[in-house]
Amino acid sequence: MSATSPYAEQLGRFTVVSSEITVNGAPTRYWEYVDEWDGESGTIILVHGFRGDHHGLEPVVAQLAGYRIISPDLPGFGESGPFPIGEHTIEAYASWLQSFVARLEFAERPVILGHSFGSIVVSAAMASGMSASRVILVNPIAAPALQGPRGVLTRLAVFYYWAASALPAKAGFALLRNPLIVRVMSLAMVKTKDPTLRAFVHDQHDRYFSVFSDRDTLMQAFQASVSHDVSEYAARIAEPTLLIAAEKDDITSVSAQRELVKLFPDARLEIIPKVGHLIHYETPREAAEFIRDFLGR
Secondary structure (H helix, E strand, O other), rough: OOOOOOOOOHHOEEEEEEEEEEOOOOOEEEEEEEEEEOOOEEEEEEEEOOOOHHHHHHHHHHHOOOOEEEOOOOOOOOOOOOOOOOOOHHHHHHHHHHHHHHOOOOOOOOOOEEEHHHHHHHHHHHHHOOOOOEEEEEEEOOOOOOOOOOOHHHHHHOOOHHHHOOHHHHHHHHHHOOHHHHHHHHHHHHOOOHHHHHHHHHHHHHHHOOOOOOOOHHHHHHHHHOOOHHHHHHHOOOOOOOEEEOOOOOOOOOHHHHHHHHOOOOOEEEEEEEOOOOOOHHHHHHHHHHHHHHOOO
């Protein structure tokens, strides 16, 4: 039995349309959300985090009535197929995102939002010349993950993925989808004490954290996620940028976020207190307030 979403009523007001196109060889499924959109407020494209899919950012979508929002599943995750040729590197994902935006042929440049791993993909794409009016990075990966406040957990994750790759294919795939390990991960990241919200977060991870195409794709994406960070690309992103960081993020410290924002030509940093790496689940209302203020300027 699935947990009740605290954001279900708001999200239920949106008209949602699912479509699929092939981008850089990858069958790409994406969702369009519209509620009270007048055609003038602009479009926001969302890029989810590692091992997630479009569902993870729906609590943020629920707070953004008035905008047209497009949310794809990254290649190899959710309902999108993997790249048929080559590895799933940051460069490959950045090229895919550029092509995805180009294929949709927007009349005006969209806003691009990336969460966590998505923040790296978005930043790499923008640094390579992707067309966007503004950039929003939620829980941005500001520095190498192994240098984070709880780097020991990242090292455990590296060992976990190494073990999954060393096992025979079937056993390795089963380890990667092990529900107990998924729950341990969820417990490590959640910060809220609200029992209803905690149940929702765990249910989301149970349902969507293991929806990936195959072991090799996941291993390649994980390697990409721990080998890069936003600081590599920040200086080449000229567009106005909003960073929404978390006070208790175990992957990137607040001090690293404050150093990161200085690298952008035009950026501002907002920090949400008492939350960790799950802003999109635990404090989407606060994030949306910062987003609305940023886009209204």
